[in-house]
Amino acid sequence: MQKDITIYDIAKQLQLSPATVSRALNDHPAINHNTKAIITSKALELGYRSNMFASNLRRQRTNTIGVIVPRLDSAFMSTVLSGMEKVANEGNYNLIISQSLESIRKEVANAKTMFDSRVDGLLVSLASDTENLDHFSTFFKKGIPLILFDRVMTQNYCTSIVIDNLKAGYDATNHLIEQGCRRIMHVSGSLKRNVYADRLKGYRLALLDHGLPGGRELERANNLTRQDGLDIAEYIKSMPNPPDGLFIASDFCAVTCMGALKQSGFSIPNDLAVVGFNDDPVSLVIDPGLTTIHYPGQEMGEIAAQSLINHLTGLLRLSTTNTILLNYELIVRGSSQRYS
Amino acid sequence: MQKDITIYDIAKQLQLSPATVSRALNDHPAINHNTKAIITSKALELGYRSNMFASNLRRQRTNTIGVIVPRLDSAFMSTVLSGMEKVANEGNYNLIISQSLESIRKEVANAKTMFDSRVDGLLVSLASDTENLDHFSTFFKKGIPLILFDRVMTQNYCTSIVIDNLKAGYDATNHLIEQGCRRIMHVSGSLKRNVYADRLKGYRLALLDHGLPGGRELERANNLTRQDGLDIAEYIKSMPNPPDGLFIASDFCAVTCMGALKQSGFSIPNDLAVVGFNDDPVSLVIDPGLTTIHYPGQEMGEIAAQSLINHLTGLLRLSTTNTILLNYELIVRGSSQRYS
DNA sequence: TTGTACGCGTTATCAG
DNA sequence: CTGATAACGCGTACAA
Numbered sequence: 001m002q003k004d005i006t007i008y009d010i011a012k013q014l015q016l017s018p019a020t021v022s023r024a025l026n027d028h029p030a031i032n033h034n035t036k037a038i039i040t041s042k043a044l045e046l047g048y049r050s051n052m053f054a055s056n057l058r059r060q061r062t063n064t065i066g067v068i069v070p071r072l073d074s075a076f077m078s079t080v081l082s083g084m085e086k087v088a089n090e091g092n093y094n095l096i097i098s099q100s101l102e103s104i105r106k107e108v109a110n111a112k113t114m115f116d117s118r119v120d121g122l123l124v125s126l127a128s129d130t131e132n133l134d135h136f137s138t139f140f141k142k143g144i145p146l147i148l149f150d151r152v153m154t155q156n157y158c159t160s161i162v163i164d165n166l167k168a169g170y171d172a173t174n175h176l177i178e179q180g181c182r183r184i185m186h187v188s189g190s191l192k193r194n195v196y197a198d199r200l201k202g203y204r205l206a207l208l209d210h211g212l213p214g215g216r217e218l219e220r221a222n223n224l225t226r227q228d229g230l231d232i233a234e235y236i237k238s239m240p241n242p243p244d245g246l247f248i249a250s251d252f253c254a255v256t257c258m259g260a261l262k263q264s265g266f267s268i269p270n271d272l273a274v275v276g277f278n279d280d281p282v283s284l285v286i287d288p289g290l291t292t293i294h295y296p297g298q299e300m301g302e303i304a305a306q307s308l309i310n311h312l313t314g315l316l317r318l319s320t321t322n323t324i325l326l327n328y329e330l331i332v333r334g335s336s337q338r339y340s
Numbered sequence: 341m342q343k344d345i346t347i348y349d350i351a352k353q354l355q356l357s358p359a360t361v362s363r364a365l366n367d368h369p370a371i372n373h374n375t376k377a378i379i380t381s382k383a384l385e386l387g388y389r390s391n392m393f394a395s396n397l398r399r400q401r402t403n404t405i406g407v408i409v410p411r412l413d414s415a416f417m418s419t420v421l422s423g424m425e426k427v428a429n430e431g432n433y434n435l436i437i438s439q440s441l442e443s444i445r446k447e448v449a450n451a452k453t454m455f456d457s458r459v460d461g462l463l464v465s466l467a468s469d470t471e472n473l474d475h476f477s478t479f480f481k482k483g484i485p486l487i488l489f490d491r492v493m494t495q496n497y498c499t500s501i502v503i504d505n506l507k508a509g510y511d512a513t514n515h516l517i518e519q520g521c522r523r524i525m526h527v528s529g530s531l532k533r534n535v536y537a538d539r540l541k542g543y544r545l546a547l548l549d550h551g552l553p554g555g556r557e558l559e560r561a562n563n564l565t566r567q568d569g570l571d572i573a574e575y576i577k578s579m580p581n582p583p584d585g586l587f588i589a590s591d592f593c594a595v596t597c598m599g600a601l602k603q604s605g606f607s608i609p610n611d612l613a614v615v616g617f618n619d620d621p622v623s624l625v626i627d628p629g630l631t632t633i634h635y636p637g638q639e640m641g642e643i644a645a646q647s648l649i650n651h652l653t654g655l656l657r658l659s660t661t662n663t664i665l666l667n668y669e670l671i672v673r674g675s676s677q678r679y680s
Numbered sequence: 681t682t683g684t685a686c687g688c689g690t691t692a693t694c695a696g
Numbered sequence: 697c698t699g700a701t702a703a704c705g706c707g708t709a710c711a712a
Contacts, residue, residue, distance in 0.1 A: 035698090053690090363708090
């Protein structure tokens with residue numbers, strides 16, 4: 001546990017001033033090439049590493065980005081995080097990651113921690129019961145940029161990165177209609193969240209456009225867990241007039257529901273055509289493969305992080321009302337393909 | 341973008357010295373209850389937040405834990421991280437997370453970043469091609485604790501948290517034998533990693549104990565990806581004398597392999613009984629359900645983080661040669677159950 | 681129980 | 697191009 005090397009040590013050994021050393025190490029233009037070379041080599045020799053705290057304290061910024069996600073243990077989120085980590089790492093930023101566990105209470109606490117950690121910026125995907133962005137007001141006040149991704153809130157303070165969930169919901173439903181479905185059910189999650197609310201809207205709109213029946217009997221909202229998938233299967237089996245199309249806002253839930261229905265003798269896609277959402281790896285595991293909406297988690301993470309970094313470095317000053325819309329793609333697989 | 345409140349501001353307003361304020365805020369015993377109350381309430385009123393950098397700079401520690409994992413986008417890893425985040429958060433530590441993407445090169449870079457970020461401790465699961473721990477020697481030298489989890493390396497410098505992969509591999513194989521399999525194939529990952537090498541050893545041992553045939557034809561090592569699962573299915577179909585039992589060291593790979601074999605007319609478990617590893621959610625999606633080894637990711641993360649924190653706070657000084665062994669569980673599902 | 685004064689390692693300013 | 701010096705905000709030895 002020996003002492004750290006500082007710029008003073010280097011300065012002393014080289015008979016230079018600490019200031020010069022500091023500048024050289026930061027590649028300051030106004031430093032002689034020679035001395036710069038001498039200093040960097042000496043630094044290497046002594047195993048010098050810059051003290052981020054001193055530097056942060058002095059510069060009043062941290063090169064750290066805070067991330068708050070609903071859950072870490074989700075296939076989609078982990079691809080998003082993977083993308084963020086990649087970009088952050090390349091941009092010489094650290095990531096502080098925390099999860100709200102779908103609870104506003106924890107989200108508030110996380111926000112506070114992030115604030116106290118003095119992150120340079122924040123990337124957030126909202127918990128399912130978050131109603132407003134008040135807990136981020138401290139950030140807004142201090143001009144710390146906040147970018148929302150995936151589960152966003154249409155508000156005028158911050159940039160959002162999303163897909164067009166309404167259109168995607170429409171497309172998913174429309175696809176079922178094209179496959180001949182006439183009675184289509186939709187299962188969504190917390191309607192406080194844009195992702196689910198919009199998909200539902202898209203679903204309704206598609207039905208409307210084609211003069212198909214909808215209504216409460218055909219709409220369910222739950223937490224999209226495994227158990228919810230099983231429950232939906234039970235519900236469908238109990239319906240006097242069961243649907244011939246099913247659009248579930250999450251693959252994992254869709255897949256378990258499908259499994260249960262298959263076991264009960266439903267033929268998929270003939271009795272019931274199914275479409276999920278997310279292109280979770282499981283959609284390829286089930287037989288037949290699950291038709292789904294693919295949207296690029298990795299890319300969403302990369303773009304979110306990159307936008308934030310660009311903003312921080314002043315490369316690209318995002319208007320605070322900006323929304324970045326990513327493309328999605330309907331991936332048709334066996335669970336919905338009646339005519340090939 | 342107004343200026344931050346410091347202890348000086350509080351001190352001035354209260355006609356006290358900054359030292360007293362600092363002590364009060366840190367709950368120092370030698371401070372009058374009254375003044376303490378006055379100070380904390382004033383701090384709250386002014387919206388004071390401690391400056392971690394100044395504090396870290398002063399105290400020479402960061403309350404930050406570094407985590408390096410092979411991949412963020414893995415079901416298992418994300419449960420582990422979830423556990424770590426929970427404990428770290430409760431213990432007032434921040435997590436800096438990065439991924440090696442299974443590459444030693446990136447792992448080395450990550451280690452350096454962590455070192456420069458002056459993390460108080462490190463939690464690491466090794467990349468698939470890591471050969472030694474030399475890139476962590478800087479940590480050892482400075483006495484910064486390093487805990488390895490899941491993919492560990494038996495070395496005398498640091499604590500490891502694992503399950504008994506050999507025994508688990510043995511149990512998995514033994515289960516297949518009990519179900520009447522006589523020709524059992526095993527698919528593993530990088531044999532540089534304990535997790536795969538040990539499972540393979542367990543497999544071999546079980547065969548040996550029961551006088552069953554093994555050998556190169558029945559052992560495959562790959563990256564356990566989706567594609568690898570499909571390849572294995574092809575391989576099995578091409579075998580003149582195909583196996584009647586299959587033990588794959590990762591669920592996701594097992595599940596895709598199973599799917600492909602089913603499509604080719606294999607009856608599971610009758611023609612071929614299958615066992616996976618990890619209890620990934622997908623193991624419940626496939627039909628029949630995949631028999632697997634469950635091991636507690638969340639718990640592993642919690643224990644890793646807690647051990648590190650205990651060590652840091654001096655609550656529990658782990659011997660550096662310690663190994664913590666977690667329990668695992670064989671979960672029997674339809675993919676291997678021939679007799680019920 | 682409280683105050684004084686210094687140093688943690690950098691970087692920015694100003695001067696040369 | 698380089699040097700001296702003053703912060704950044706906090707914690708703590710020492711003094712009172």
